[in-house]
Amino acid sequence: MTYKRITQDVFIIQQYTGSQYGWEDVHAEDTRKAARERLKEYRQNQPEYPARLITRREKIESSESIDPLFIGIYPAGIVYADRTQEEHGDFKRLAFLDYGTLTLTVRHTCPADLKTRIEKDAAKIQAQRGQNFSIDSCGSFVVLGG
16 A cells, blocks of 8 residues: 655745744745745845745645536536546536537546436436526526427
């Protein structure tokens, strides 16, 4: 069994800005080398303020606890996306359910486990054909399937 860290070291640069505020965090880096370079810059650029480097351990947020399936309700249909992957600055789109036709289009890159969940969710919506479906919190709705 491999060891998995639950914390990570974060290297913090602090400056002493006076007795009223004391030591304040001004910058953080993931590596000690980068932090030392920034510390040197702070000392050169602001010599009137003492600076120091400290290390903090922060808990690593587990991506395993995040549900990867994002379901977004939009004016034209429902978008199913993978929130753990990014594509063109947004969650990676996996499928789309059109309100007008109630046709589910699943991309070939959709993982099998998520595809099963998407098809199950879409089937619930498709079963409501002819009914009003709320698309926002202002009371707007569409008629499913037509």
